[in-house]
Amino acid sequence: MMENRSLVILGSNRKNSLTEQITRKALGQTGFDLIDLLDHKIAHYNYDGHYPTGDEFEAIISKALPYNNIIFATPVYWYSMSGVMKVFFDRLTDLITIKKDMGRQLRGKSASMIAVGADPTIPDGFEVPFKHTAAYLGIHYKGCTYYATKA
Numbered sequence: 001m002m003e004n005r006s007l008v009i010l011g012s013n014r015k016n017s018l019t020e021q022i023t024r025k026a027l028g029q030t031g032f033d034l035i036d037l038l039d040h041k042i043a044h045y046n047y048d049g050h051y052p053t054g055d056e057f058e059a060i061i062s063k064a065l066p067y068n069n070i071i072f073a074t075p076v077y078w079y080s081m082s083g084v085m086k087v088f089f090d091r092l093t094d095l096i097t098i099k100k101d102m103g104r105q106l107r108g109k110s111a112s113m114i115a116v117g118a119d120p121t122i123p124d125g126f127e128v129p130f131k132h133t134a135a136y137l138g139i140h141y142k143g144c145t146y147y148a149t150k151a
Contacts, residue, residue: 005031007067008114009060011074011085012038019116022147023073026114032071035060037084045090049098057091061102069110070139072130076117079126092133107138115146122146 012019040056064070074085095103111134115122127144134141
């Protein structure tokens with residue numbers, strides 16, 4: 001059953017990344033499925049809500065809806081989430097404007113983060129967009145696990 005498995009939304013900018021390897025190792029034998037954002041076309045957010053044919057944001061959200069726990073996995077780029085993850089997060093705006101019924105279906109779900117970076121500790125403020133976005137959408141934010149790649 002999907003609701004007993006976690007869904008990882010991976011936002012690395014390259015395939016077979018260190019972030020993906022660390023995420024797979026961290027989750028080990030727990031049941032999880034993974035959506036790699038690099039495998040999907042996601043247009044940048046725009047105010048008119050019209051997106052090119054082939055935009056897959058809505059399909060990704062539809063795939064995510066059966067899961068109770070969503071894990072966002074991203075490398076730390078310039079003290080923030082990766083660009084591909086940022087484009088995805090910007091599109092969440094659609095769920096409170098043009099796709100409200102879809103957005104409401106996220107209420108009550110849980111979300112957490114796996115972040116991977118070279119600094120010894122997670123950058124100040126890194127979690128702010130995740131915490132506030134989750135709160136805005138009615139998702140229970142369960143925190144971030146940070147993996148430093150350098151000692």
